[in-house]
Amino acid sequence: MTGLMDSATEIDICNHLKLHLKDGHDKGENPFRVYSLLSAYRIFSEIDKIYGWGYYPSSDGKVNTPLLTIKEILRKSFKSRPKEDILFRHKPSVKRSKQNASSRASAGCDNQFDSIHLNPYYRGKIKGRNFCVIDDFNTHGTSCETVRHLLEKAGADKIIFISLGKYKVTYKKYNYTIEGDVFTPNYTYTRNGDFSEDRGVINNDSSNELLKSLRDYFLC
Template sequence: MGVKLKGLILSLDNVLTDNAVIRRNDPMFEDVGRLMRFLQYRQIKPIIFLNRPRMDINGTPLLTFLNTLFKCDMDLVIAQELELPMKPSPAGVNHILDQNDWQPNEVLYMGNSDTDVRTAINSHVLFVNVGWFHDSVEYGIRFESPWEVARFVDIFCLRDHLWEYHIDKGPLQVYALTLGGWQEQPYKDYYDHARTALKEGNKNTDFWIKYLTSTIYFSGIYDKANYFAPYPTHQEGSGNNIIDQYLQPFSKCFNKTYLKDIIVRHTNVLSSHKHQSSRSFKKQLESISLNKNATNPRTGRAYANPPLNKNKTVLVIDDFCTFGHSFETARAYIEATGASAICVACIKTLARSYEQITQITVSDPYMPNKLSQEPTVDPHRMNDHVTDREAPYELKQRIEQYNSWDWPYSIIA
């Protein structure tokens, strides 16, 4: 289950105005107005959130002036007038959530300043980082125009279907956006689209990562984890640069630590997808260990003590899942520290059972381990864990809409 976007909380300066200046004939202001009208067209409530009251404009109250200018119906919340702690305290956002009966992941926070970032983080709300008037901060999902925000909202934030695939077996928690393969519809239409985007990087990478991050957000699983960690590719010493590029700023929105080098590939290994006939669980397990000197992203230096321990949860992110060998390897090493793992992939390969390890001993998760034999596994049939059969059809539709999206005619007419 998940939720959809219901509200957008926004700052005034450098979002609706250019350093408190409004130029009526500036095309950017026209697009800001279109964005506000578009939100209401999609039944999303825009709420301006200020610390203090602002002066009237030519004798007209600020909210009345802006609603007239942009031809919309925004609300205004002022912390000082409500005797609430000011930003970056979460009190104002929490007040807005309570008044509208919203959950944190049913809203976005749109801003441009360090104070906006801290407010969103403290409120556990996804930060929409806008740079259409001035350079923005480094956190959140960055947008250069109101048009980009509107497209993001329409394509990613109003979906009826989130995860097509989910294994829910106690400590085994595995999610995938969709299934993928070469032969069956609708899967074959977007399988190559995803594979090139996620393995090599191209113009479609932005779509897939935003689809993944928005699903993590609206399903709420981001809030179950203390850490985010990418699973490395198949070459020794490799990380996962494509996932790092997008997921690291996303994780910062919720004050989740992104451990880009906690899972280490110390030996080359074959891909289960490409070499299914020679796949070996043992080789995968023997090619991975955890990094005792993982980098603390807040300091840029190694942790004095390894960060994983009891009562901690790691959200492990990979692009594709075939038999689950990567995820099971990550789980085995992470659980050996006392922590737990939630595993998330963009695509689960069609017609392949997920092979759960039933018993294994990792003697030291921070060192390479040698196994005497292949571990025993408990296969989970793919069809038993398809939880939303409409998800792939919605995904296909969103791909088609993404590259041709434009303002609805009623917004620009």
């Protein structure tokens, strides 16, 4: 959303969303408002087949209440039983928003792998199953790539990553080899070559429907 909008209304909604997700702003805290934000995702049949829902942990490891609320609403809505977090941030990492664009792109997922592992609760419960992880904003795609590599290593069948906002930067796909136990901090990783870039496809047809569902909630 963010960085791709043209109208003042769209930008205003995005700003409210950013305040809510990043800065703890209380407007939109009501679960019904949050649910309206995510109602558009019900069109994806894959979501009905999700075993586990999670959210990407903050750089300081503290609970991200807005994302946790959204995750729990989706988990309950789609009748997913496991409520435990999929990812553990076992130590603080560099806050990526404080880094410049070139540093973030060149660093890849390294500092994320250094500070994140999968929840041991899911040991033996990931192989062949589908998972969905939610994040607030996506810039280069580092958080998504971190999730992809860890869950693929554990044997997940399908991985869906929902970012509630997208900055106008190309998605970077990184190639890593992961070795060891990804349910502990002790696994190792090797980066293979440079990243590839993907501009993606914007579904403009869904914009008006999403805006209509959000306008009265975030701008009332």
